[in-house]
Amino acid sequence: xxxxxxxxxxxxxxxxxxxxxxxxxxxxxxxxxxxxxxxxxxxxxxxxxxxxxxxxxxxxxxxxxxxxxxxxxxxxxxxxxxxxxxxxxxxxxxxxxxxxxxxxxxxxxxxxxxxxxxxxxxxxxxxxxxxxxxxxxxxxxxxxxxxxxxxxxxxxxxxxxxxxxxxxxxxxxxxxxxxxxxxxxxxxxxxxxxxxxxxxxxxxxxxxxxxxxxxxxxxxxxxxxxxxxxxxxxxxxxxxxxxxxxxxxxxxxxxxxxxxxxxxxxxxxxxxxxxxxxxxxxxxxxxxxxxx
Amino acid sequence: xxxxxxxxxxxxxxxxxxxxxxxxxxxxxxxxxxxxxxxxxxxxxxxxxxxxxxxxxxxxxxxxxxxxxxxxxxxxxxxxxxxxxxxxxxxxxxxxxxxxxxxxxxxxxxxxxxxxxxxxxxxxxxxxxxxxxxxxxxxxxxxxxxxxxxxxxxxxxxxxxxxxxxxxxxxxxxxxxxxxxxxxxxxxxxxxxxxxxxxxxxxxxxxxxxxxxxxxxxxxxxxxxxxxxxxxxxxxxxxxxxxxxxxxxxxxxxxxxxxxxxxxxxxxxxxxxxxx
Numbered sequence: 050x051x052x053x054x055x056x057x058x059x060x061x062x063x064x065x066x067x068x069x070x071x072x073x074x075x076x077x078x079x080x081x082x083x084x085x086x087x088x089x090x091x092x093x094x095x096x097x098x099x100x101x102x103x104x105x106x107x108x109x110x111x112x113x114x115x116x117x118x119x120x121x122x123x124x125x126x127x128x129x130x131x132x133x134x135x136x137x138x139x140x141x142x143x144x145x146x147x148x149x150x151x152x153x154x155x156x157x158x159x160x161x162x163x164x165x166x167x168x169x170x171x172x173x174x175x176x177x178x179x180x181x182x183x184x185x186x187x188x189x190x191x192x193x194x195x196x197x198x199x200x201x202x203x204x205x206x207x208x209x210x211x212x213x214x215x216x217x218x219x220x221x222x223x224x225x226x227x228x229x230x231x232x233x234x235x236x237x238x239x240x241x242x243x244x245x246x247x248x249x250x251x252x253x254x255x256x257x258x259x260x261x262x263x264x265x266x267x268x269x270x271x272x273x274x275x276x277x278x279x280x281x282x283x284x285x286x287x288x289x290x291x292x293x294x295x296x297x298x299x300x301x302x303x304x305x306x307x308x309x310x311x312x313x314x315x316x317x318x319x320x321x322x323x324x325x326x327x328x329x330x331x332x333x334x335x336x337x338x339x340x341x
Numbered sequence: 342x343x344x345x346x347x348x349x350x351x352x353x354x355x356x357x358x359x360x361x362x363x364x365x366x367x368x369x370x371x372x373x374x375x376x377x378x379x380x381x382x383x384x385x386x387x388x389x390x391x392x393x394x395x396x397x398x399x400x401x402x403x404x405x406x407x408x409x410x411x412x413x414x415x416x417x418x419x420x421x422x423x424x425x426x427x428x429x430x431x432x433x434x435x436x437x438x439x440x441x442x443x444x445x446x447x448x449x450x451x452x453x454x455x456x457x458x459x460x461x462x463x464x465x466x467x468x469x470x471x472x473x474x475x476x477x478x479x480x481x482x483x484x485x486x487x488x489x490x491x492x493x494x495x496x497x498x499x500x501x502x503x504x505x506x507x508x509x510x511x512x513x514x515x516x517x518x519x520x521x522x523x524x525x526x527x528x529x530x531x532x533x534x535x536x537x538x539x540x541x542x543x544x545x546x547x548x549x550x551x552x553x554x555x556x557x558x559x560x561x562x563x564x565x566x567x568x569x570x571x572x573x574x575x576x577x578x579x580x581x582x583x584x585x586x587x588x589x590x591x592x593x594x595x596x597x598x599x600x601x602x603x604x605x606x607x608x609x610x611x612x613x614x615x616x617x
Contacts, residue, residue, distance in 0.1 A: 079451075079454065208473045210472065210474075211473065214456075215464055218451075218456060219450045219464075222445065223467070225417050225439075225443040226439050226520070227438040274500075275454075
């Protein structure tokens with residue numbers, strides 16, 4: 050297979066996206082926000098559909114990305130706000146609130162999508178690719194944008210390293226120290242939404258959560274320090290995104306999202322067996338200590 | 342383990358009354374509370390607390406559900422109060438954000454977090470550094486010194502989940518010390534710790550008091566209140582008694598706070614656990 054310019058740019062964009070997802074995902078995982086990332090992804094669907102409709106009504110080019118992504122971001126944020134509003138009632142716990150919002154928004158999205166498919170101008174947008182991802186359909190310009198946004202997310206994580214770490218480890222202590230943890234959480238949530246939206250087309254909204262969660266989960270099995278974990282998680286994210294994009298380029302029928310998740314899952318499985326911080330390694334250590 | 346402080350490592354049970362160096366009249370009271378009400382939903386947790394802590398070491402004592410932890414959390418602004426005013430070291434509590442040391446209960450955090458003991462203690466220096474980049478050497482050394490003071494210098498690089506419960510408590514204590522605050526609040530610092538850790542905590546409390554700093558700690562062991570603390574607040578949703586231990590920590594007051602479940606009260610207090 051020869052690599053054309055477009056393919057190369059798409060691969061690079063996907064790799065950077067994976068890097069950003071692994072980095073942001075590290076903090077999301079440590080802050081206990083993995084399920085929120087899933088809610089953001091699923092809640093993006095009605096926004097994508099409405100964005101396509103709006104673009105069609107305004108006469109924009111059917112495949113133009115900005116209205117779709119703006120819609121995705123808006124409804125993703127709306128989903129998170131709904132989760133927070135529901136869990137604040139204290140009658141519905143956060144996990145239940147996430148389940149409710151995730152399915153309700155997704156159902157609304159599916160219903161809207163079936164309507165959008167009947168509007169010829171909007172149907173051309175090919176919205177199905179947002180559900181499971183299709184990196185091969187990315188245009189070079191889209192991939193460049195996604196890559197740049199991803200780099201911005203990585204830079205933001207590094208710039209906020211100490212506040213993010215403090216809020217993840219002990220948010221109350223951080224508050225006592227005068228850190229405005231509400232703002233730090235908001236920044237983390239914003240980064241998660243941006244990564245999810247930037248990754249929609251490549252990975253798909255159903256599986257984008259895996260790109261945020263699998264890399265840090267695998268990285269934690271190799272190291273007990275946050276700095277190396279961030280680097281490893283970013284690398285794992287980039288590797289799985291690249292592998293997924295490459296696989297879907299080779300087998301056009303394979304959705305990128307599925308390929309990315311399979312690659313990330315394989316990395317996690319390997320880490321479970323070989324990582325020095327894995328439960329398996331701890332068992333081996335104990336056995337050696339007993340034998341010695 | 343090395344004794345954290347040779348002069349004070351003589352075992353917790355032998356501790357005597359504290360030197361008067363901890364009482365410096367003239368300074369503003371470390372904690373001043375007026376008309377504080379806190380409730381969780383419909384359930385009142387604290388009712389009309391008015392209390393002024395004197396400088397030095399203060400124990401908050403009371404039965405389970407008395408609102409001891411809630412009081413500390415309300416002082417820190419972590420739990421919202423319905424009504425009331427809190428002043429710390431003479432200033433409104435909100436203005437003292439970032440200048441109060443805090444030792445939470447050990448269960449408050451995920452000990453599987455990817456951090457070493459030194460990392461955790463260094464987080465106490467966060468207000469002194471930029472948001473990004475490596476921790477400056479000076480701050481790392483301050484964190485290392487705090488770890489050494491609690492006898493944990495040899496475990497600085499260990500992941501916190503691989504420490505024993507007592508060692509984890511000393512890491513938290515070192516983190517509170519590294520804040521270098523004039524007032525420290527501690528939630529059950531002596532809960533479920535080994536003898537070495539208890540001795541380390543006692544040594545630290547004495548050092549703080551000798552430096553003119555104040556500590557307000559939730560304490561569950563009535564027997565050690567007179568040995569470890571200058572002042573006491575007996576709490577059961579309301580203030581039952583407060584003042585110097587010698588005056589306020591009477592058998593009658595303790596019995597009133599605990600609802601009369603106290604069996605015997607001589608040189609040491611013995612609390613009857615339900616069914617025990």
